[in-house]
Each structure stands twice: as structure tokens, then as C-alpha cells.
Amino acid sequence: VYESVMDSVAAQQRENVEGQMDFFSMAANNDEKSNSVKEIPLPDIPEFTPEELMTMEKATTGLYLSGHPMDHYRDAVRKLHAPTIVSIIEDFSRENGPERFTDGQRITIAGVITSSKTKTTKNNSLMAYVMVEDDTASMELLCFSRVLETCGAYMKENQAVVVKGRLSVRDEKAPQIMCDSIYPLSTVEGGIPEPQPKQKTAAGETLFLKFPSIDDPAIRHMKLVFQMFPGKSVVKMVMADTRKVYATQALLHPALVQEAQETLGHENVVVK
Known part of the structure; x- marks a missing residue:
């Protein structure tokens, strides 16, 4: 168009x-x-859905303007008896300490994922910092490798999710959640699915990674990531300076692909 x-x-x-x-x-x-001005033909196209409009608004302005994605899930949130994020934050902001929530308390919240960033810990395991917001406020989730293995496929921006975990309040920081699970909020109607230990991709997919050279520090980093995602999919590592190709195997998990993109750049990561 x-x-x-x-x-x-x-x-x-x-x-x-x-x-x-x-x-x-x-x-x-x-x-x-x-009389000679030409008309520009404007094709008749269907209206954007409310969800599409809100996604574009968020991408353009950083805000949801015509509504909030969570509006569609109000009944599901009520069924979960999930507190609003702002109620948690405000409770921990009381001068005399929280009254409703406590550090370490098991909790369930619902919201939309607005960002997700992975990093390698000092113990050489992968974790992710995930921001979730409802229509009242936002909160950060800490997701370690076990959660990434079972729920990493659901950690996509604009995905409405239900989150289970433990509240964590440290060093006067805003409350966080040590995440145990993340699943699409749409699954609430049919019951939360059981965690799957392995999330395999379609047969025949190969991950191509381009490195500057065999001596680049990213080589060691990605080898650690491969160890955290054992699998049978082929990974081919191409060296830009020598054109040599090295092969290994791993599970092509979304978290692994995201880590490769952040380490090497999106242009150097291809799945086909």
C-alpha cells in the first residue's frame, strides 16, 4: 500500500x-x-485492530495512547486475583513498612512484557531482566536459566503474560520478582500449561553466527551459552577474517538466539 x-x-x-x-x-x-492535477489512488484497506494500534503507538511514542493491551484481559486478571503492580510498589513505599506484601512472598501478577535483556552471570549461567507492566505501573522480573529453558519462548515484547514468583526487595530498590514461570495470559481460560523441559525448534533449522576471528572474546562467551542450551540443532560459526567455518550443536531456544544477537549484532545471526 x-x-x-x-x-x-x-x-x-x-x-x-x-x-x-x-x-x-x-x-x-x-x-x-x-483540471489536470492527478489523483493519487488510495487503496481501501481494513482498519488496524486495537492491539495493532496500541503496538504502533508504543513503538512510536513509548506510550499506549488509545488504551492498554491489558484492557482485553480484565476478566482473566480477576480470575487470577492478581494485585496491580502499583499496589505492590505503593505498599513497599509506606513509611512504616509494607502492610499487605512481604519480601520473599509468593505472588502472581499479570501484565505486558515491554522489554527483555539477557546477560551471563558470574557463575557462567544465563539470566534475563524482563520488564512487565499493567495499566498501573511496571516491575522488573529476574529470570534465571531454568525459567529461560521452560518459558523463554514467551518472553516477547507486547506479549500479555501471567507471572509467578517471589517478591524481592533489596537496598531500597523498587520491588522485583524472582520469576518461577511466565506464560501467556490467554492460557488462563484453559488452565496454565505445565512447564516443558525442552523447547525444540523445527527440524533442519541451522543457526549461522559470524565472528570477527577465532580469537574474538565472543567465541568463549557463546560457547558458554551453548553449554546452557544442549540440543541437536546445528550451529555454524563463520570467521570473517579466514572464512573458516566451525560447527557445533545446541538447542535453538529463543533466549539463545537473542543472546547471540546482542553479542554479535543482529546482522551476524541468521537462522534458516
Whole structure:
């Protein structure tokens, strides 16, 4: 749609010298020109869904303007008896200490994932910092390797999720949740699914990674990541300087692919 409109505009501009119009001659021949102006065809396309509009609003402005994705899940949240995120934050902000919640308390919340970032810990295991927000506030989740293995596929931006874990309040920081599980909020209607120990990708998929050289520090880092995701999918590591290719195997888990993209850059990570 966008390309067809732009093609029409470009065609009109080519009829003028370098896309310019003579202002004075336009005024003198206004009636004649007004009859020769071409109409740009605008195709009839369906309206965006509310979810699509909100996703575009968030990407463009950083805010949801026409609503919030959680509006669609109000009944599901009520069934979970999940507290709002702002109620947790405000309770821990009381001068005399929290009254409703406690550090280490098991809790269930619901919200939309707004960001997710993985890192390697000092113990050479993978973890993720995931931000979840409802229509009241946002909270950070700490997700370690066990959770990534079972629930990493659901840690996508704009995914509405139900989160189970333990509250963690440290060093005057905002409350966090040590996550035990994350699942799509849409599963609440049919019951929360059991964790799956392995999440395999389609047969035949290969992960291609491009490294500057065999001596690059990213080699050692990615080898540690491969150890955390054992599997049978082929991983081919291409060295940019020598063009040599080294092969290994791993589980092509979304968390592994994301870690590779953040380590090497999206342009150096291909799955096919």
C-alpha cells in the first residue's frame, strides 16, 4: 500500500523539473492546472485492530495512547486475583513498612512484557531482566536459566503474560520478582500449561553466527551459552577474517538466539 502511493507521488514529481513547480505560472494558469492535477489512488484497506494500534503507538511514542493491551484481559486478571503492580510498589513505599506484601512472598501478577535483556552471570549461567507492566505501573522480573529453558519462548515484547514468583526487595530498590514461570495470559481460560523441559525448534533449522576471528572474546562467551542450551540443532560459526567455518550443536531456544544477537549484532545471526 505504502509503495503504491509513493510510486504515484514519484510519477507526478517526474512530470515537473526535478519535482519543482513554477509558482507564478501556477497562479496564472490556476484554472487550467486544477483540471489536470492527478489523483493519487488510495487503496481501501481494513482498519488496524486495537492491539495493532496500541503496538504502533508504543513503538512510536513509548506510550499506549488509545488504551492498554491489558484492557482485553480484565476478566482473566480477576480470575487470577492478581494485585496491580502499583499496589505492590505503593505498599513497599509506606513509611512504616509494607502492610499487605512481604519480601520473599509468593505472588502472581499479570501484565505486558515491554522489554527483555539477557546477560551471563558470574557463575557462567544465563539470566534475563524482563520488564512487565499493567495499566498501573511496571516491575522488573529476574529470570534465571531454568525459567529461560521452560518459558523463554514467551518472553516477547507486547506479549500479555501471567507471572509467578517471589517478591524481592533489596537496598531500597523498587520491588522485583524472582520469576518461577511466565506464560501467556490467554492460557488462563484453559488452565496454565505445565512447564516443558525442552523447547525444540523445527527440524533442519541451522543457526549461522559470524565472528570477527577465532580469537574474538565472543567465541568463549557463546560457547558458554551453548553449554546452557544442549540440543541437536546445528550451529555454524563463520570467521570473517579466514572464512573458516566451525560447527557445533545446541538447542535453538529463543533466549539463545537473542543472546547471540546482542553479542554479535543482529546482522551476524541468521537462522534458516
